[in-house]
Every structure is written in C-alpha cells, then in structure tokens.
Amino acid sequence: MQKVVIGLSGGVDSSVAAFLLKEQGYDVTALFMVNWHERVGAITSACTWEEDALIAKMVAKKLDIPFQIVDLSKDYKKRVVDYMFKEYKAGRTPNPDVLCNREIKFDIFLDEALKLNADFVATGHYCQKGEAVVNGKTIHKLLAGKDKNKDQSYFLCQLNQEQLSKALFPIGHLEKPEVRKIAREQNLPTAERKDSQGICFVGKVDLPTFLQQQLERKPGNVIEVPAKFMEKKKQVPISEENFKKLCFSYPFKPWNGKVIGEHEGAHFYTIGQRKGLNIGGYKEPLFVLGTDVSRNIIYVGEGKQHPGLYRRGLFISSNDAHWIREDQMLKTNENRRFDVRIRYRQPLEKASLYQRDEGIYILFDQEQRGITSGQFAAWYDGEELIGSGVIA
RNA sequence: UGACCCGUGGUGUAAUUGGCAACACAACUGAUUUUGGUUCAGUAGAGUCCAGGUUCGAGCCCUGGCGGGUCAA
Numbered sequence: 001m002q003k004v005v006i007g008l009s010g011g012v013d014s015s016v017a018a019f020l021l022k023e024q025g026y027d028v029t030a031l032f033m034v035n036w037h038e039r040v041g042a043i044t045s046a047c048t049w050e051e052d053a054l055i056a057k058m059v060a061k062k063l064d065i066p067f068q069i070v071d072l073s074k075d076y077k078k079r080v081v082d083y084m085f086k087e088y089k090a091g092r093t094p095n096p097d098v099l100c101n102r103e104i105k106f107d108i109f110l111d112e113a114l115k116l117n118a119d120f121v122a123t124g125h126y127c128q129k130g131e132a133v134v135n136g137k138t139i140h141k142l143l144a145g146k147d148k149n150k151d152q153s154y155f156l157c158q159l160n161q162e163q164l165s166k167a168l169f170p171i172g173h174l175e176k177p178e179v180r181k182i183a184r185e186q187n188l189p190t191a192e193r194k195d196s197q198g199i200c201f202v203g204k205v206d207l208p209t210f211l212q213q214q215l216e217r218k219p220g221n222v223i224e225v226p227a228k229f230m231e232k233k234k235q236v237p238i239s240e241e242n243f244k245k246l247c248f249s250y251p252f253k254p255w256n257g258k259v260i261g262e263h264e265g266a267h268f269y270t271i272g273q274r275k276g277l278n279i280g281g282y283k284e285p286l287f288v289l290g291t292d293v294s295r296n297i298i299y300v301g302e303g304k305q306h307p308g309l310y311r312r313g314l315f316i317s318s319n320d321a322h323w324i325r326e327d328q329m330l331k332t333n334e335n336r337r338f339d340v341r342i343r344y345r346q347p348l349e350k351a352s353l354y355q356r357d358e359g360i361y362i363l364f365d366q367e368q369r370g371i372t373s374g375q376f377a378a379w380y381d382g383e384e385l386i387g388s389g390v391i392a
Numbered sequence: 393u394g395a396c397c398c399g400u401g402g403u404g405u406a407a408u409u410g411g412c413a414a415c416a417c418a419a420c421u422g423a424u425u426u427u428g429g430u431u432c433a434g435u436a437g438a439g440u441c442c443a444g445g446u447u448c449g450a451g452c453c454c455u456g457g458c459g460g461g462u463c464a465a
Binding site for chain 2: 093096155195199274277302344
C-alpha cells in the first residue's frame, strides 16, 4: 500500500482531500504544519494556529488517520517572511504564497513526509497532474484545476519535476461546491468553515502594521502623472529593438508631474493599487502607476484607464526563469506563443515569449494592466502550466 | 489703495435666482480573493467663514468684518 502524507490545514479542502485519499485506498497520515506563531498585526477576529490544529485533529480523528504536528516556523520565517520583507524593501511586490509552496510545502514539509516513509505528499490545492513521456522519460505536468474559478496552479508555478513527482492533488478534479458537499456528507468538522485568506500561513493581517515591523515609515511625495504625458511612450513600435522600453516599468521622474500629496513610504505601495493613498477630490479614483524607493516617490494617475497603468510586456531574467516542462525550454533567440497570467486569478492572456541571452521578453497581444515587478508571470499551454518567473 | 469674484462634509464640486444640503474622490466596514491588486455592497461625515439684519423660513437677499483670488496703478 502506498503511503501519503497530507498537509491538513484545518480547512475544507485539505480535509476532503484526505478523505478522498483514504477512499482511494492509500495509507494516509495527516501532518499539520505550524509556520507562524506571532500575532503582530494579526486581525484579532482571525483564528490562531492552535484553533486550526485542533480542528485538523478532529478531522483526522473522524477519518481515523494518524495525526501529527510539525513546527516549520523557523524555515518559514527565513525562507518566506524574510524574502517578503526584502522584496518590499526593494520596492517590489512579492508573492509569498508561491514561495511558500516552493520552499515549504514542497520542500521541507516534503522532507518531513519522506522521513515518515511517505511515497507522496498531498495538498488541498485546486490543480491537477498529468504525465507525458518524452524521449522515454516520464514527465510530470502541472494542470489547472477543474474549477476555473478556484484554479490554484498559479501558486505552484515554481515547482520542479522532482517536487511534482511526489505531489498529489486529490481535489483538483472537483469544483468547490462539490468539495463542500462531500465535506457535509461525511460530516467533516470543516464542512462549513470559512475559506482561509491572507498570506498563507501568517493569516489575515493588517499588512501596513505587519510590514512596519521591519520597514520604517518614511514620508515622501506623491506625484500625479497626467495621462497626456504618456502619449509619447505609447508610440513606441512593437519591435525587437524596443523590447527594453516595452518590457520594463516606466521610468517616471519627479518632473513628469506635480506633487499632490504625501505617502508613508514608497515601499508600502504596489502598482495598480487604489486604496490607501488618502488623496481625494478627484473625479475618478487615483491608481499607483509606479514606485521609486530610492527617491521615495510614488507616481499616480487618475482613472482606471490611465495609460500609465498599462504595458505591453514584461521581462524575466535568465536566473529567474523556471520551466516546469524542462523539455519545452526555449533556446536563445527562439520564440513561442503561450497564454500568460501575471497575477493570481487573472485571466490568461495571449502572448509571445522571446528567449534572449539575458532572459525572456514576454510581449502580450493586448496591453496588460498593472504588471508589477516581484509578482510571478506564469505561462500556460492550454490547461498546462509550462513555466514561470519573477517579473523584473 | 480702488473695482470685481469667491469662502459649503477630509478634498473637489452641486443645490429650481429663499423652504433645513446632493454628487464624486478619500475614509471606514463587509463581500470576493491563500498576495492590501482589482472589483462589489454598505456606513459614517458638513447644518454651509464670523457677527448682525430682512423674512413664517436663507447656503442662497442686505450690512460689516475676517480669509483667499482676479483685474486695475
């Protein structure tokens, strides 16, 4: 009998996943991971890990499977939280959940599972696996979840073949309502529990408070860039020699607009953000067009159609490009069409990837709103996630 | 100094040439979301610069201040 360790979180998804694994005849063990103890910045109504652990334990009992707890908080802090602070400090917008999967769930948690002699680790992610044989070698595919609304393949975009080979996603072929239904039918204590939100293990926090633990408040200017200032920039033809102009954030300068307010520190803001600017009196809302942490300035524009919010492409440096399908990796000077997503739950967009020595340029057919450095771009071939990388 | 204009919630504007103040943005709360993105819904917030006056009743009319602006020299 094959042994599976399921990461039981205290939510419905992993509970149902555990149930299904058992149904399928696996030898299932539940492992609850503690990744964060602190309560700094935590929303007081949000529950603590102790509550989650208790409920997870109840689920395990109900399913009659062994239950254990591992404390991975040291690694989580080092590999996810520190990364988060570092990125924010550098003026980027990190995606801790992608890192959490690559560094924690499918790395050290996987190791813990292997120590328990597991053949696989399972999670409650909404995504699926497939297989292909290339040159006599089995290759694992990462596929979108059946529930298009919940698809979480994006969060796993940084996994490699090794990690994928050990992964199971028991609920990937189901839709959320079906998962809830199964939980109810089985009388699982998590059946009606609210879905988790916020940074995966830290939980729902007040981010400004959370970030201010390490990042200081640092007042600076908010500069409004008029829409018409963007006109010239929008005339750049889409061609190879303009890749650099098209694929990097607009290099706004203080004299491109006028000062209209003050902010708390450029590193607290992200492109596309609307809330938290504290500047009113406009006909349409203001959105962040760009941030400059070295000058400590944020640039904003009025209206959701502001041209400064849209860009044609993005760049991923060679070091940051990751191919789940190594066999499909582009060679230098090759290019290929893919469907690309630049943020979780964003629709896939048609684009062309151009591999050059320095990295990959991704040019979209349509201009994209809010391309933000630090987020991950993930490219798909239909349902299959082929590769990903950090947006420069 | 003379003439003219303006002074309304945090901000920008609106209010049949008199009947107790509307809209947008911001803020807050909630929904959605395993990223504070976005989006969506809801809540609160001024009694209209000050002092008098006319009127049954004034943000809207009159007088005088104060404050800001424009044009004049």
